Amino acid sequence: MPSERQPMNPEILRLHIRSTLQLMGGKLWSFNSEELLLGTCAQESHLGTFRRQLGSGPGLGIYQMEPMTEQSLWKDYIYYRADLAVAITRVCGVKQPDTYQLEMNLAYQTIMARLRYFAWVKEPIPSTLNAQAKYWDDNYNCNPNAGTAQEYISNYRRFVSV
Numbered sequence: 608m609p610s611e612r613q614p615m616n617p618e619i620l621r622l623h624i625r626s627t628l629q630l631m632g633g634k635l636w637s638f639n640s641e642e643l644l645l646g647t648c649a650q651e652s653h654l655g656t657f658r659r660q661l662g663s664g665p666g667l668g669i670y671q672m673e674p675m676t677e678q679s680l681w682k683d684y685i686y687y688r689a690d691l692a693v694a695i696t697r698v699c700g701v702k703q704p705d706t707y708q709l710e711m712n713l714a715y716q717t718i719m720a721r722l723r724y725f726a727w728v729k730e731p732i733p734s735t736l737n738a739q740a741k742y743w744d745d746n747y748n749c750n751p752n753a754g755t756a757q758e759y760i761s762n763y764r765r766f767v768s769v
Contacts (some may be wrong), residue, residue, distance in 0.1 A: 614654035654766035670720035
């Protein structure tokens with residue numbers, strides 16, 4: 608069933624990503640991380656058009672994160688970093704994995720998407736669109752049948768570079 612939602616305004620989303628990650632402090636925000644999250648959102652949900660994965664998939668929110676991924680980030684990373692858990696609660700009010708928040712709380716979605724890259728990928732975020740598309744495909748996509756680096760580039764250009 609097609610969504611009646613419209614994509615988010617990319618400049619407003621950019622400001623949201625920047626302010627959310629800067630409020631978190633530490634090393635989460637950079638220009639490259641901002642661009643990567645914009646591209647991830649463009650690819651995963653057509654810049655927020657879809658808040659639930661189409662079909663039978665479990666992806667939620669504008670970054671289409673699966674609840675199992677959210678739980679794993681908390682269990683394997685966040686719970687071992689009390690300062691990070693406190694910052695998440697301070698910025699978006701979330702104290703533990705919460706699928707409602709994962710779908711509806713934009714700041715929480717942004718933090719979790721950024722942490723997925725930050726906690727699980729050792730390579731730095733590249734600076735070019737083509738390299739970021741490959742970075743997304745290698746580290747976020749996890750399903751070679753669900754998207755390609757070329758599709759990421761196309762969706763970035765369609766939704767972000769308007």
